[in-house]
Amino acid sequence: MTWLTSFPQLKSAWLRELQRVIDDGFRSFTRSHGDMIEGLFSPLQTMLIWFERLLLGTPWLLVLAVVAALAWGASRSLRVVIGSVLTLVLIGLFGMWDDTMKTISMVLAATLLSIAIGLPLGILMARSQRVQRIISPILDIMQTMPSFVYLIPVVMLLGIGRVPGLIAVVIYAIPPMIRLTNLGIRQVDREVLEATDAFGSSAWQKLVKAQLPLALPTIMAGINQTIMMALAMVVIASMIGVQGLGQPVLRAISNQYFTLGLFNGFAIVGIAILFDRISQAWGKRLQKHQEASHD
Amino acid sequence: MTDPATTDPATTDPIGIEIRNLYKIFGANPEAHVAAVRAGMTKAELQARHQHVLGLSDINIQVAPGSIQVIMGLSGSGKSTLIRHINRLIEPTAGEIVIEGRNVVAMPQAELRAFRRHKTAMVFQKFGLLPHRTVLDNAAYGLEVQGIPQAERYRTAMRWIERVGLSGFEKSYPSQLSGGMQQRVGLARALANDAPILLMDEAYSALDPLIRYDMQTVLLDLQQEVRKTIVFITHDLDEALRIGDRIALLRDGSVIQQGTAQDIVLRPADDYVANFVQHVDRGKVLKVGAVMQARHGFDAPEAALPDAALPDAAIAPEASIAEALQQMAASRLQALRVQDPQGHTIGVIPFQAAINAYTGQHGGQHDGQHDGRQA
Ligand SMILES: Nc1ncnc2c1ncn2[C@@H]1O[C@H](COP(=O)(O)OP(=O)(O)OP(=O)(O)O)[C@@H](O)[C@H]1O
Ligand SMILES: [Mg+2]
Secondary structure, three states, rough: OHHHOOOOOHHHHHHHHHHHHHHHHHHHHHHHHHHHHHHHHHHHHHHHEEEEEEEEHOOOHHHHHHHHHHHHHHHHHHHHHHHHHHHHHHHOOHHHHHHHHHHHHHHHHHHHHHHHHHHHHHHHHOOOOOHHHHHHHHHHHHOOOHHHHHHHHHHHOOOOHHHHHHHHHHHHHHOHHHHOHHHHOOOOHHHHHHHHHHOOOOHHHHHHHHHHHHHHHHHHHHHHHHHHHHHHHHHHHHOOOOOOOHHHHHHHHHOOHHHHHHHHHHHHHHHHHHHHHHHHHHHHHHHOOOOOOOO | OHHHHOOOOHHOOOOOOEEEEEEEEOEEEEEEHHHHHHHOOOOHHHHHHHHOOEEEEEEEEEEOOOOOEEEEEEOOHHHHHHHHHHHOOOOOOOEEEEEEEHHHHOOOHHHHHHHHHOEEEEEEOOOOOOOOOHHHHOOOOOHHHHOOOHHHHHHHHHHHHHHHOOOOOOOOHHHHHHHHHHHHHHHHHHHHOOOOOEEEEEEOOOHHHHHHHHHHHHHOOOOOOOHHHHHHHHOHHHHHHOOOOEEEEEEEEEEEEOOOHHHHHOOOHHHHHHHHOOOOOOOHHHHHHOOOEEEOOOOOOOOOOOHHHOOEEOOOOOOHHHHHHHHHOOOOOOOEEEOOOOOEEEEEHHHHHHHHHHHHHOOOOOOOOOOOOOO
């Protein structure tokens, strides 16, 4: 009666054989194509290193000044500026400056990459019903998968390190960028587009003179979400060797270092709020003239 | 208007518009129902039986170069649908639109774009302004699309912003303006384009009566300077009569009647048209020339009146019958001689005919010189 209480699994010899076949196949694939794949992604490596050097190499005072300027430019609010600077100062005082810069550089790189890929995809999706029908379900699946499931295939192909980390982060963070670009463009008033048509605009003129600027607030909301998701994933990607604030957190969890976890946790929350405030304020300012015109 | 660009004859020569057998059916499979509509199926029948909307049915309108064609009709009669066919914002189900010998309906995309850039400009019922752009950048939009350098397009746009009375607002955004002001931005944008064809879909509906009158004057003045071919949609009969050279009346997507204002007021084709014109001030609208008994022509009285029998007092054919009646009443005359600017007597207007035309009675009324009822 054991088959009732314990699940009838395949013979363990079979399972071992199956695993061996798959592993061997995969290993020989990476052995023969690994260099090619790595070569393919080496520009990413260069970009990442460049970003990290930029943020770590810049004097901290200059970094603070740039963040303050960005915060002011985006929000025109003194409170946001002071809050941002104060957050970074506290992080620095508690000895987490370098880790924070690494995390921020990773988030920036991932966000830029997501925009570079997501914006054109979103535009394509808005222009064609067919593309939308193909991409939409893929995005749905991507967003329902638990975040570190992404790590598995990436690690298999590229091993451990920055670049696989970045790819996992981009895959995780890109869906809102694509979705909201698509949505923003589709929401543009039909009357306005008709008017641009009536004056003989080409498809490109229509896109850059009407659709993108009018979709910009929605696209900004997408960028905001992408940044937040990238940050979350950068922390998780520390499991596959991405440096930054995630690693001390990981160490704290596995070794129960309470204070270490707490400090780094606060640092992560701090920059999350900073990113969120700045990018949201920017989106709001873009929206200023776009409230529906009364007729 | 002393711009070198506007004196180029290629861009200013008025061009006509010929709409031939135009049909538009909205729905999943419009082509399948054209034949039925051609055979006389009505809008209601098409809707009930096939769930398709009959937008336009067998429209034939010729707009003469440099004239103003007014289109009128109740809400939903297809006015906006019709005007959108002229620059092909809507694809017709059947028929053609010929402008300068080219069928707009068959133009390839690139040619259509060039046609829209250089030959037409449009004012929209719902404005269609770009909300993220200032008034100036909105007004310059058409020129920008044509690739005209910024300084030049701003100069042209500013001129038109002034002309429509919006100086000082060029840095404002549409959302900061009232509906009437936005409407005028749309007007400035269209006029700045300096296209030979102007399409105006209820361009004046959002304006208050005074500004509306001003804008009508702007349009009429413009017509004196550079003759454009204008298709003008309005709900306001007085406006139609003031600016329209010809008027077409639409109902359920078909032209019920078209002709000059005189034709339509004097000889409404049916009750629908009669309802449209019943509140018009006939005394002011009707011209002596349209009501008089002509001296020559089919309807001249047999054995034309000898000169001696004609009254001495004369009136011009362009005068309104209100003026004619006033003149007759003041000098207790039974008739007036109608005299053209060269001093030739071209007809006579009896008191009774003027009264009949004024009150809208047909008894004893003589038809004018021309038959107004068009195909
Ligand atoms: N895209 C469309 N799909 C289906 N039916 C349409 C479409 N566009 C217009 N119609 C129908 O065509 C008819 C004419 O509409 P149109 O907008 O031309 O009217 P209009 O004369 O301009 O009215 P208004 O004075 O209210 O502006 C209406 O019955 C409308 O429902
Ligand atoms: Mg309309």
